[in-house]
Amino acid sequence: xxNETIHNLIKDRQLDHEWVKLILEAxxxxxxxxxxxxFFIKKGNPTT
Numbered sequence: 001x002x003n004e005t006i007h008n009l010i011k012d013r014q015l016d017h018e019w020v021k022l023i024l025e026a027x028x029x030x031x032x033x034x035x036x037x038x039f040f041i042k043k044g045n046p047t048t
Contacts, residue, residue: 026036 023036027033
């Protein structure tokens with residue numbers, strides 16, 4: 001995982017450093033961006 005990439009993702013403070021690390025690790029093990037987005041959509045709306 002590239003520290004510069006992490007820094008660029010959190011420099012505007014929209015994402016917490018730990019969330020960025022978790023998302024990048026998920027991508028590294030083959031979880032798609034679409035799957036990550038779906039997870040957050042479902043987490044935000046647990047009735048779906």
